[in-house]
Amino acid sequence: MSNPVLQVITASTRDGRKGDAVARWMRQVAEAHGGFDVELVDLAEVGLPLLDEPNHPRLGQYKHQHTRDWSAIVQRADAYVFVTPEYNHSFPASLKNALDHLFVEWKNKPAGLVSYGGVSAGLRAATALKPVLSSLKIVPVLEAVSVPMFAQFLTEDGEFVPSAQVEASAKTMLDELLKLAGALRTLRAE
Template sequence: MSQPVLQVIAASTRPGRKGLAVARWIAHQAEQHGGFAVEVVDLAEVGLPVYDEPNHPRLQQYTQQHTKDWSATVSRADAFVFVTPEYNHSLPGSLKNALDYLHAEWADKAAGIVSYGGVSAGLRAATALKPVLAALRVVPAVEAVSIPFFAQFLDEDDEFVPNTELEIGAKAMLEELQRLTGALRTLRGA
């Protein structure tokens, strides 16, 4: 059986964003973990407009090429890590929009959440994300990584340099994702 594909999805699309550094760090952690083939998916590069399909995504009757491409990307994955900032006590619209574009492609896959922000460490974004994932039949791992005052972990080159606690949290989340992914892969095959 081939190695499961873990997509690390960088949610922020705004100019000057720093979340891509966090996404690269967690992707590196996942590569070192060794349980997954890792892909970084940058929603800024995906470039989805506000949802513009005439049919409900459950039907998979896509008319737009960007939706067909997004469907192919998400279909490739066995699990996800959503790297999200907190915007106004919730998840960014770019992530909600990307999730809403598809339906079946998300189902019965595991997800980890890496949230970042100021004092709240992005926890309100993570909390808002979970019911959306549940509606899409995505299984969130209990273990997560929450990064408070994340700018303190950026070096002069804007590379993310975590502390020991964040690395331990990342390893625990990846272990749980690997466990869930194996179980859910069986379910998807049924």
């Protein structure tokens, strides 16, 4: 059996964002972990408009090509890591919109959270995101990565190089994601 597919999803889409550096780092950690085939998914590149489908996503009756393309991307994953900043005590609208576009494609898959920010480390974004994930039948793992004052870990050329503690928490989260990806795969087969 092949490795499960893990998608590292970059939530921030704004110009000047730094989350893409955090997501690239997370992809490298996941690739080094060795338990997953890893894909980097950047919501800025996906470019979804505000939800514009006439039918409820639960039905999977997508009228627009951008939704069908997004569905195909999300469908091929067995697990996710959402890399999110904190905007106004929550996660970005781009991530909520991307989640809301689909339903069945997310179901019975685990997700890890990598939040980053200032003093709060993006924890309020992660807290706000969990009930949304649960409503989509995504299973958030307890182990998460929170990066306080994340700008201190950016090099002059924009690479994210975190502390050993942040690195260790990412590896722990990936271990848990791998366990759940296998367990939840059987539910998706029913």
